[in-house]
Amino acid sequence: MSRDKDRYLSILLISPSILAVLIFIYGFIAWSVRVSLSEWKGLNPDYTWAGLKNYINLFSDPRFQVDIRNTLIFTGVFVAGSILLGFFLAVMLDQGLKGEGFFRSLFLFPMAISYIVTGVVWRWLMNPATGDRLSGFNLLFSYLHLDFLINKWHTTENWGIAAIALAAIWQMSGYTMAIYLAGLRGIPDELREAARIDGANELQIYRFIILPLLSPVTLSALIILGHMSLKVFDLIVAVAGKQLPLDVPAIYMWQTTFDGLFYGRGAAIGILLLVSVAVLIIPYIRYTLKTETQQ
Amino acid sequence: MNKKLYLLTTLLVAAALILSACGPKASKVEVFSWWTGGGEAAGLEAMIKVFNAKYPNIEFINAAVAGGAGTNARAVLATRLQAGDPPDSWQGHAGQELIGTYVAGNQIKPLNDLYQSEGWLAVMPQTLIPLISDNGNIYSVPVNIHRANVLWYNPSVLEANGVAVPTTMDEWFAAMDTLQAAGVTPLALGEQWTKMHLMETVLLGTLGPDKYNGLWTGETDWGGADVTKALENYQKVLTYANSDSASLSWQDAAKLVVDGDAAFNVMGDWAEGYFRELGKTPKTDYGWAPVPGSVGVFQFLSDSFVLAVGAPDEEAAIAWLKVAGSKEGQEAFNPVKGSICARTDCDKNLFGEYLQSAMDDWASNTVVGSLTHGVVANDSWKSEIDTALGLFIQDGNLANFQSALVAACKNSGPCK
Numbered sequence: 001m002s003r004d005k006d007r008y009l010s011i012l013l014i015s016p017s018i019l020a021v022l023i024f025i026y027g028f029i030a031w032s033v034r035v036s037l038s039e040w041k042g043l044n045p046d047y048t049w050a051g052l053k054n055y056i057n058l059f060s061d062p063r064f065q066v067d068i069r070n071t072l073i074f075t076g077v078f079v080a081g082s083i084l085l086g087f088f089l090a091v092m093l094d095q096g097l098k099g100e101g102f103f104r105s106l107f108l109f110p111m112a113i114s115y116i117v118t119g120v121v122w123r124w125l126m127n128p129a130t131g132d133r134l135s136g137f138n139l140l141f142s143y144l145h146l147d148f149l150i151n152k153w154h155t156t157e158n159w160g161i162a163a164i165a166l167a168a169i170w171q172m173s174g175y176t177m178a179i180y181l182a183g184l185r186g187i188p189d190e191l192r193e194a195a196r197i198d199g200a201n202e203l204q205i206y207r208f209i210i211l212p213l214l215s216p217v218t219l220s221a222l223i224i225l226g227h228m229s230l231k232v233f234d235l236i237v238a239v240a241g242k243q244l245p246l247d248v249p250a251i252y253m254w255q256t257t258f259d260g261l262f263y264g265r266g267a268a269i270g271i272l273l274l275v276s277v278a279v280l281i282i283p284y285i286r287y288t289l290k291t292e293t294q295q
Numbered sequence: 296m297n298k299k300l301y302l303l304t305t306l307l308v309a310a311a312l313i314l315s316a317c318g319p320k321a322s323k324v325e326v327f328s329w330w331t332g333g334g335e336a337a338g339l340e341a342m343i344k345v346f347n348a349k350y351p352n353i354e355f356i357n358a359a360v361a362g363g364a365g366t367n368a369r370a371v372l373a374t375r376l377q378a379g380d381p382p383d384s385w386q387g388h389a390g391q392e393l394i395g396t397y398v399a400g401n402q403i404k405p406l407n408d409l410y411q412s413e414g415w416l417a418v419m420p421q422t423l424i425p426l427i428s429d430n431g432n433i434y435s436v437p438v439n440i441h442r443a444n445v446l447w448y449n450p451s452v453l454e455a456n457g458v459a460v461p462t463t464m465d466e467w468f469a470a471m472d473t474l475q476a477a478g479v480t481p482l483a484l485g486e487q488w489t490k491m492h493l494m495e496t497v498l499l500g501t502l503g504p505d506k507y508n509g510l511w512t513g514e515t516d517w518g519g520a521d522v523t524k525a526l527e528n529y530q531k532v533l534t535y536a537n538s539d540s541a542s543l544s545w546q547d548a549a550k551l552v553v554d555g556d557a558a559f560n561v562m563g564d565w566a567e568g569y570f571r572e573l574g575k576t577p578k579t580d581y582g583w584a585p586v587p588g589s590v591g592v593f594q595f596l597s598d599s600f601v602l603a604v605g606a607p608d609e610e611a612a613i614a615w616l617k618v619a620g621s622k623e624g625q626e627a628f629n630p631v632k633g634s635i636c637a638r639t640d641c642d643k644n645l646f647g648e649y650l651q652s653a654m655d656d657w658a659s660n661t662v663v664g665s666l667t668h669g670v671v672a673n674d675s676w677k678s679e680i681d682t683a684l685g686l687f688i689q690d691g692n693l694a695n696f697q698s699a700l701v702a703a704c705k706n707s708g709p710c711k
């Protein structure tokens with residue numbers, strides 16, 4: 001009797017959040033899908049059926065091609081950079097140096113800052129002005145007589161987006177470090193010692209023992225960083241405003257919907273973003289759920 | 296005791312709220328804008344004072360939403376309109392930005408009767424009226440006027456290099472060649488929207504006012520040789536600009552001129568307010584002229600107010616519009632905002648040196664509209680032009696650019 005009561009009570013208690021999720025997440029996803037299949041352009045809703053027209057047009061849209069290219073470059077540089085740097089920092093901290101706690105917080109701190117703040121600061125640092133108006137990194141390079149390093153940062157032709165990824169690496173590599181550090185601490189010392197006794201040098205220990213054992217951590221890092229980089233918006237807008245050379249799908253979506261009133265096209269971009277993130281996330285969630293139930 | 300005190304406070308607050316809700320005003324008008332800071336907000340306050348003095352029985356509700364150039368405000372407004380909850384009147388750039396969005400959506404009412412009864416047709420430039428009308432209906436009351444086709448220059452830089460202020464495209468190119476050879480940055484340019492601003496002035500300077508107007512009515516062929524020539528001119532002008540333009544705001548770019556780091560800058564005349572803020576003196580630290588090729592033409596943009604379809608209190612809204620179009624209202628607003636009156640009969644002594652010269656031009660020149668600032672093209676069309684321009688700046692392919700402009704006019708403009 002009291003078990004039944006508990007069950008009803010628990011259903012009652014979670015029903016508001018289930019309802020809210022159903023309406024505000026899945027309901028709105030469904031509505032966006034509907035809008036993306038419509039002719040809606042202008043202030044007033046227009047649900048005339050357009051089929052897949054908005055999607056097909058996007059793939060022949062030169063701006064969307066720029067967006068895809070930029071997203072791929074950004075994701076590549078950002079994910080690879082954060083993982084390499086994060087892993088390196090974690091290995092360094094794992095050597096048992098003095099003041100480890102201090103350095104750990106130091107490297108983790110940038111994550112506490114919002115992308116907007118990071119963007120504004122890096123906008124100053126990556127100032128591409130030349131001649132008398134040198135500033136930021138370029139001025140520093142000039143003081144250090146490293147003039148060959150002076151470059152145009154995010155205004156570099158075709159590859160400017162990679163400079164934005166640098167700011168994102170600065171922000172997120174500390175986080176990657178933290179999860180790698182946790183992973184490293186989870187590896188029992190016996191394994192290293194056994195390898196040493198078998199005659200492995202330090203490099204071999206990392207190559208054959210540590211890295212394989214860390215592969216689930218790397219997978220988590222890949223997925224967390226990967227889905228963040230697909231959705232990037234605020235960092236780019238804070239560094240460079242809304243300019244086409246640094247355009248990504250999220251910026252295109254915002255501009256075409258709210259500045260250009262192409263609601264159908266904007267919804268289509270939104271759905272494509274959702275799908276691309278889902279492709280990355282859903283297998284991961286299934287995998288984690290499965291391993292967790294097994295445990 | 297504490298509980299009682301708490302209860303008492305709550306009751307008092309509630310009572311205060313109820314009392315404040317039933318004020319003595321008979322009716323109220325809710326006016327929506329994005330004027331939340333600087334000279335704009337101060338100007339609006341000044342105009343509200345005029346309104347309160349004239350209509351003491353109408354309560355003015357200032358529903359301003361912050362955010363640069365109204366991006367946020369317009370998203371909020373769109374939501375309210377879609378929910379059937381319009382404010383009585385709202386701010387918008389005069390011309391197609393209002394007409395293409397809100398007339399097409401049947402959200403605002405024509406104001407021809409108000410123009411007749413208030414005699415505004417006689418005090419506003421004749422060439423202005425078609426630009427703020429659709430099918431013979433006038434849809435908004437312009438409060439202020441800014442000029443887009445202004446060439447700002449640094450007098451001492453020009454003098455030091457023996458360059459006169461150019462009046463034609465060819466003179467401008469010759470002047471910039473000289474400056475470039477002398478190691479001076481000829482043209483200061485900023486981020487993408489300032490490049491669109493530059494483009495519209497070069498289109499105007501090359502095509503002249505009639506063909507330029509034709510671009511927006513479908514009479515001038517976007518694919519024609521004239522437009523090709525204008526775009527070639529634009530491409531050439533871009534070669535004289537600073538290399539770091541993508542990282543500069545309009546203020547950064549304008550500042551290069553008054554600091555002597557560049558010779559020319561094309562920007563709307565709000566730049567003059569910025570130069571004054573920097574403590575610069577007109578004619579010595581900065582000079583101005585129409586963009587080469589557009590002498591005698593005033594390319595304008597304007598903030599204006601509309602009358603909502605289904606306004607909660609239409610009478611009060613009309614009272615507000617009367618103030619917005621009145622000499623008194625505009626004389627209160629514009630000197631503070633740093634713009635000129637849409638009316639041609641404002642008192643010149645209220646304005647500074649640059650604005651006085653702009654007032655003369657406004658009253659005598661041919662008036663055409665700005666693209667970047669919402670007069671000549673609706674939002675969808677403008678955003679397609681913006682995308683085409685962005686791609687052009689990236690790849691420099693002029694033929695693709697022109698065909699994208701032709702397609703944009705077909706998709707979202709009047710071209711068939």
